[in-house]
Amino acid sequence: xxxxxxxxxxxxxxxxxxxxxxxxxxxxxxxxxxxxxxxxxxxxxxxxxxxxxxxxxxxxxxxxxxxxxxxxxxxxxxxxxxxxxxxxxxxxxxxxxxxxxxxxxxxxxxxxxxxxxxxxxxxxxxxxxxxxxxxxxxxxxxxxxxxxxxxxxxxxxxxxxxxxxxxxxxxxxxxxxxxxxxxxxxxxxxxxxxxxxxxxxxxxxxxxxxxxxxxxxxxxxxxxxxxxxxxxxxxxxxxxxxxxxxxxxxxxxxxxxxxxxxxxxxxxxxxxxxxxxxxxxxxxxxxxxxxxxxxxxxxxxxxxxxxxxxxxxxxxxxxxxxxxxxxxxxxxxxxxxxxxxxxxxxxxxxxxxxxxxxxxxxxxxxxxxxxxxxxxxxxxxxxxxxxxxxxxxxxxxxxxxxxxxxxxxxxxxxxxxxxxxxxxxxxx
Numbered sequence: 001x002x003x004x005x006x007x008x009x010x011x012x013x014x015x016x017x018x019x020x021x022x023x024x025x026x027x028x029x030x031x032x033x034x035x036x037x038x039x040x041x042x043x044x045x046x047x048x049x050x051x052x053x054x055x056x057x058x059x060x061x062x063x064x065x066x067x068x069x070x071x072x073x074x075x076x077x078x079x080x081x082x083x084x085x086x087x088x089x090x091x092x093x094x095x096x097x098x099x100x101x102x103x104x105x106x107x108x109x110x111x112x113x114x115x116x117x118x119x120x121x122x123x124x125x126x127x128x129x130x131x132x133x134x135x136x137x138x139x140x141x142x143x144x145x146x147x148x149x150x151x152x153x154x155x156x157x158x159x160x161x162x163x164x165x166x167x168x169x170x171x172x173x174x175x176x177x178x179x180x181x182x183x184x185x186x187x188x189x190x191x192x193x194x195x196x197x198x199x200x201x202x203x204x205x206x207x208x209x210x211x212x213x214x215x216x217x218x219x220x221x222x223x224x225x226x227x228x229x230x231x232x233x234x235x236x237x238x239x240x241x242x243x244x245x246x247x248x249x250x251x252x253x254x255x256x257x258x259x260x261x262x263x264x265x266x267x268x269x270x271x272x273x274x275x276x277x278x279x280x281x282x283x284x285x286x287x288x289x290x291x292x293x294x295x296x297x298x299x300x301x302x303x304x305x306x307x308x309x310x311x312x313x314x315x316x317x318x319x320x321x322x323x324x325x326x327x328x329x330x331x332x333x334x335x336x337x338x339x340x341x342x343x344x345x346x347x348x349x350x351x352x353x354x355x356x357x358x359x360x361x362x363x364x365x366x367x368x369x370x371x372x373x374x375x376x377x378x379x380x381x382x383x384x385x386x387x388x389x390x391x392x393x394x395x396x397x398x399x400x401x402x403x404x405x406x407x408x409x410x411x412x413x414x415x416x417x418x419x420x421x422x423x424x425x426x427x428x
Contacts, residue, residue, distance in 0.1 A: 003182075004190055007145060008197025010175040011118045015143035018176050019115055023092040026139055029170045030088040036166040037081035037131065037159075043074055049158035050127065057125070057151060065255030065326035070125040070152055080128050084135040086388070093412045094141045108422040113415045115141035117199040120191060121396070122147045122213055124205035127155035133202075134163055134177045136396050140414040143176045145198065147191055149205070150183035157181060192217035202409075204397045207324060207350065222404060224397035225352040225374070227257030228324045229382040232341045232367065234358035235266040239273050241379055242357045243280045249355070249381040251284045255326050257398060258353050258385040262321060262331045263288075264341045270297035270334065279307050286328045289316040293334040321348045338363050342370040349373055351400040353382040374400055374407040 001009070036042055050072040057067050096113040103109065119142045123129045130146060137144040148156040156179055164174040180191060192201060192213060200220050203213040207226035214221050231246055249260035265274050270293070278288055278298060290298065295315055302308040320331040321344075335341045338356075345354055355377035356367040364378040375385045375398075385408065387395025392410025399405045405413035 002190075004180070004187070004194060005197070007178050007180065008118070008194050010173075011143040011145050011178060012197060014173040014175040015115070015117050015141075017173050018138070018141050018143060019094075021141065021172075023094075026092070026141070027088040029167060029172055030084050030135055030139060032170050033131075033135065033163050033166040034081040034084040034088070036162050037077055037084070042162045043077050046077060046155065046158040046162065047072060047074070049154040052154045053125075053127075053152050062125075062151070063327055066125055066151075068253065068255040070127065070155070072127055072155060076128065080131045083132055083388075087135045087139050087411070090139065090392075090411060092139065093415050098417055105426050106424060107426055110420040110422075111417050112420055113412070114418050116414060116416050118143045118145065118197060119396075119414065120145045120147065120194070120198040120201045120219065122188065122191070122201060122203045122205075122209065124149040124209055125151035126204065127152045127159055129204055130156050130159040130179070131163060133396055136411060136414060138176060140411045142414055143178075145178050145180065145191075147180045147188055153181065153183055189216060192219060195219050202397055222397070222399055222409070223401040224409075225257055225400035226324045226350045227259065227352040227382075227398070228261050228322060228348065228350045229258060229352050229385075230262045230264055230345045230349055230354045231260050231382065232264040232335075232338075232345070232354070232356045232358075233266060233269055233273050233277070234338065234341075234356055234360060234363050234367075235268045236359040236363070237266075237269055237273050237357040238359055238379075239276055242273050243276050245355070245357060245379070245381050246277050247280045247284075249383055250281060250286060250330055251328070252381075252383055254328060256383075257324075258382050259326070260330065260355075260382050261323065261325050262333065262345075262348065264333045264335055264344060265294060266341070267293060267334050267336055270294060271301060274298070274332070275301045275306055275308065278313070281330065282307075282309050282312050284328055285312060286330055287312050287314060288330055288332050289314050289320040290332040291316055291334055294332040297334075324350065338366050338370075342367060346370075346372050352398060353377070353385040355380060355382050374398065 093113050098111040101109045121133045160179040168174040198219045202222050203210045298313050351373045353375040354371050354373050368376050387408040390408050395408040
């Protein structure tokens with residue numbers, strides 16, 4: 001039996017034990033795990049491991065957005081602990097009767113929410129995923145096998161050790177949480193073929209990682225989103241709303257999948273709305289990759305004395321409109337109508353989150369209905385696409401697919417269902 005098969009066998013066994021735990025017992029263990037992440041000694045252990053990963057990242061000149069995702073602090077560890085406590089406080093979806101019917105022959109059918117079983121998660125330099133993913137899977141009674149990237153291996157190992165110690169200390173099989181520590185591509189590929197042990201794979205990371213899992217896995221995959229998120233500045237956009245919304249969506253945290261990466265602008269507001277938006281973004285040295293029309297408008301504004309730094313305005317290549325930068329960069333596309341904006345966004349987006357800024361309710365509804373993405377906003381930042389903001393607690397990922405789950409995936413999305421049929425001697 002290979003090492004991966006051993007891990008899979010342990011996960012299957014642990015999942016059986018986990019499936020019979022009641023809500024109070026699961027919550028007790030989650031609280032113990034959260035307390036462990038808040039202990040100073042354990043935090044110091046994790047931060048020492050994270051420092052090793054950060055040093056390696058600096059040697060490899062990791063992009064700022066990716067390094068931000070990798071970096072842990074005492075505050076971030078406490079936030080991870082708080083996320084676990086929030087999940088403990090959420091309603092348990094396992095065992096919920098979703099529907100019940102009585103057939104003419106006397107059979108009583110219940111449709112009941114149940115765990116998926118064993119969930120595999122493949123992710124990159126995001127050590128917070130280690131605790132978020134485990135806690136969500138645990139509350140929904142799923143065992144989890146984690147396969148993190150080499151960039152965060154020391155951090156992931158340390159977090160996993162702390163959590164497994166807390167789980168074992170509470171009297172539960174610690175194999176409800178397992179980390180594959182090998183970082184080679186061959187191991188990842190074999191993990192994606194473990195149909196006998198893993199019920200579903202959830203990739204979290206770059207578009208390249210997600211597509212690699214989708215293309216190579218024989219285990220069913222829930223496709224989570226790289227985020228080429230768009231904001232459309234409609235002809236009736238309120239500049240007083242547009243400037244802070246775009247600034248927040250682009251710069252609050254550049255390394256997250258719900259950050260704005262692309263602006264789409266009605267040509268009638270290139271001067272009145274785009275110019276002040278770009279002026280504000282340039283406070284953070286954001287580079288705008290512009291099509292010909294928006295580039296000319298910004299050049300003209302600069303020539304008139306607007307506070308536009310043309311060294312931060314570049315001509316866009318076609319690939320810019322498809323790019324998730326995870327950096328202080330943004331693409332700008334000019335359109336003539338809502339219809340053209342919808343067509344462009346549906347062609348270039350990753351089906352994650354898009355927003356329209358407009359005072360025209362008809363245009364807003366046309367956009368909300370026409371955009372084929374998991375989350376579509378009117379006059380709000382795309383940064384709200386988040387399990388916590390939606391009231392789900394920490395999320396396992398943002399699903400950009402259309403099967404099983406879409407958008408932020410919380411506890412309910414980590415369950416499936418089965419039918420319980422109660423009879424009294426019926427035959428067919």
